[in-house]
Amino acid sequence: MGSSSSSRNKIPNAQELMDQTGFSSAHLLRLYDRFECLDRDNRGYLSPDDFEAVGGLAMNPIGGRIIDAFFSSGQDTVDFSSFVRILAHFRPTDRNRNKEGTQQELPNSRTRKLKFAFQLYDLDRDGKISREELLQVLRAMLGLQVTEEQLQSIAERAIQEADLDKDDAISFDEFKKSLEKVDIDTKMSIGFLK
């Protein structure tokens, strides 16, 4: 891989990114190519309309939320390292990691993945999914196929199932518990290089 060193020079903080996210240099390179591809005007950062140009996202019911997830706390540009850090959540979990303590730090641990999903619901960042927030997501996903009444009952039922401390909202721990049987590690992973 003779070109990797020269191309790694293109990417700022490559080594630091690799350590923090666990991506290999090949992954980083590919992501950088993709970043450049998305960045149509070659500004060095991405803005919301770059994301919206990605065809599938417009059709996605939670496309807007996914785009927002890339833009942290009020900023409206995404540079390459933030881009990579967000995508690092979706790296497949390494099964043979045996260093202690590092599992929690890596963005692709199960908890971190769930946290990312949780934040798609919890737009006001209060640490809980309220009924309204759940309803919004349900409405987006189910579209026109269910009546409002059905939506209400679905949301009600979902909260009843998951809400253990009876505060009429789903906290992150309750969210985690309701998904304990689901294999998040495989579900929320993409093979970046295939």
Added chain:
Amino acid sequence: MAALWTLSLLLSASLLGCLAVTSPDGSPLPHNLPPSLGTNSSDGSLSVDLPMALRVFSMDYHHVQAPFEIVLWIMLASLAKLGFHWSGRVPAVVPESCVLIMVGLLVGGVIYGVRHSAPPTLSADAFFLFLLPPIVLDAGYFLPGRLFFENLGTILWYAVLGTLWNVLGIGLSLYGVCLLAQSSLGDVSLLHCLLFGSLIAAVDPVAVLSVFQEMQVNEQLHILVFGESLLNDAVTVVLYKLFESFLRLPSVSGLDVLLGGCRVVVVGIGGLCVGLFFGLLAALTSRFTSRAQVIAPLFVFLYSYLSYLTSEMLHLSGIMAIVTCAATMKQYVEANVSERSNTSIQYFLKMWSSVSETLIFIFLGVSTIQDIHMWSWPFVCSTLLLCLIWRATGVLLLTAFVNKLRRNAVTFRDQFIIAYGGLRGAICFSLVFLIDDFPKKRLFITTTIVVILFTVFVQGMTIKPLVELLYVKRKKRALPTLSEEIHSRLIDHLVAGIEDVVGYWGQHYWKDKFEQFNKKYLRRFLIRNDRQASSSILRVYQELERREQRGVEEEAPPIVDPRSQGRPLLPEEMESIRRILSRNLQNFNNKTPAYSRHTLHQDTSVDRTRKPLYRHQSLGERYSYNTITHFQGEDGGLSEPQRVRTGLSRSHTVCSISPRSTLLDSSVSAGLAQTRSTDPREDLVSPRHQETVERAARKHLSFVLENEKQQ
């Protein structure tokens, strides 16, 4: 019931008419079993005349015989098809192909009974030159391109390796059987067995399509089986011709085998190139049809047929040529010709392929009634068994390998459908007639007919119940809770979105490259100048739409209905919710409308006012033309969510938006009309729905308008 009786009367009337005018030696298609057909010569003209005077009334049947009979056969086929669809519950149980074969059997039997000679058979020439091309053309034109290319590796894997496995397996094991049954089958040589294996192993696209039509399978599975049946033509034809030429050679050397291998590649790629050439030519021609719009559809058919004939002439794969031609020319032709021409093209394609298919099945039935059958229990039964066994093992093995490389694994249920859905059809039938004559040829013919009938009838009829049985079995595991279901769906949508951002699968790289090439060179060259890209007005409109859309999504004021608090959900409701969730994921990610042999794209049957906006779905990227209409209709959610990849949309094509406001209104009202039909309690809900419909319509609009192209 009354309709059934009426139609069967109609049918028998046409039958009798057919018999009556069929002169004893006449038949619409030339048949190649000369020794077995009786020939009486007769002059089919009658006249009522006065001696030496002018004839007042005369009939000269001989003059119109050939076209008359052809038309009668086609009429019979079409009436049978009509009758089938009117016959109440029969379509649910028996696939159309079975009914048609039965009608053919009936007709054949009647003709045999009346004339005491074999009825006309399906000649190989007529089949390959006239009946097969329309079907394959139709399939190629409506081929879901993206799905096909995404699964291309798997399809090729199944087509090439799977067919090879089947051919060699069946051929060699049949030879073993022949060795075992030396007494009756001793004179069937290895090469003959291999030849037979090559023609019987091929999965037939016609039969597959007609049966899968009635089964709601997911898109991926459909494209796998269908793509395999299309592509294995190359392998089949080459192997067949190879073994046939081996039979004629005095001896076979290793070099010949090697050359045979090269031939497969040449045949396949040659067919591809021929198709590409004619496709591009057709696209170019359609560019200039603006002044003679009426004949524009003709070019589609002419060029496709030319490509087929050319590749048949060069002994290349005609099927691949015609499919490639159709797939290539489609986007450019649709851009160039008028709306009406497009509709004409689609309708004619569907009509011709439908007629062809019906005729093929009827003739299969008719040709079964012959007096040249030779029966041999061990041969026939072992062929049947071996076909099933080798196909099953082949699919299992190949899938085990290919699943490692695929993202969407081919599940066990899919594998079963692939293996069991490998139907044989008319291609085998025609090929077997083309074998050079040898003592056991009649045995081969009989066996082929038996295999075809078996696969079409038994497998065709039972595949649907078996599939449902398998599905039902899987449903009995523990049901997930509602939270799990919802959150899983959310995560599925999330991952799909992230994959879109990342541009998953290196394929996208090539796809983007192709799209750029397409846009830069091909489209400029092949599409009319006034139909090409962009406009600034549209960009501004899109921008406004986008901003509006984001604003609307964020507010979403909730309406809390106090009455529905705490009411537990009934199990049926849970079930319907689950189905809605799974179907929803499919719909949102499924960009192509479900390919259906016998119906056009749904947009042509939907509201006319919406057509201009959603018509150009197939240009460039394939966006779902209208998810609103997807909401009603078939329950396709039988399997895991299917994710279809999309790439960065650089190529833009836009539809007409001239009466923009009226289109918005009409789409909103059409959407409303549909939600109203599914929602009885509209008084409570309609303002909400109107808003959501508008929002959805706007979303879809803004999204569809990403495609820039002016009409």
